[in-house]
Amino acid sequence: MASDYTLDRHDELLIAIPLFEHSREWATAEPTNAERAWFLCRVVCERHGLTPSEAILEIV
Structure with missing residues (x-):
């Protein structure tokens, strides 16, 4: 992954769901x-x- 890539809100919430x-x-x-x-x-x-x-509700 490029070192200058930053996660936006949607990206971070997509990560939170599988963690949950x-x-x-x-x-x-x-x-x-x-x-x-x-x-x-x-x-x-x-x-x-x-x-x-x-x-979860926000992403779905």
């Missing part, structure tokens, strides 16, 4: 990774003033 899904699907099998995915999802969403659920 990963955190739910792997909570039992890989709890450490699931917790980290949930944390990262919240960080991305909070940058845009949204909850993860609101981010």
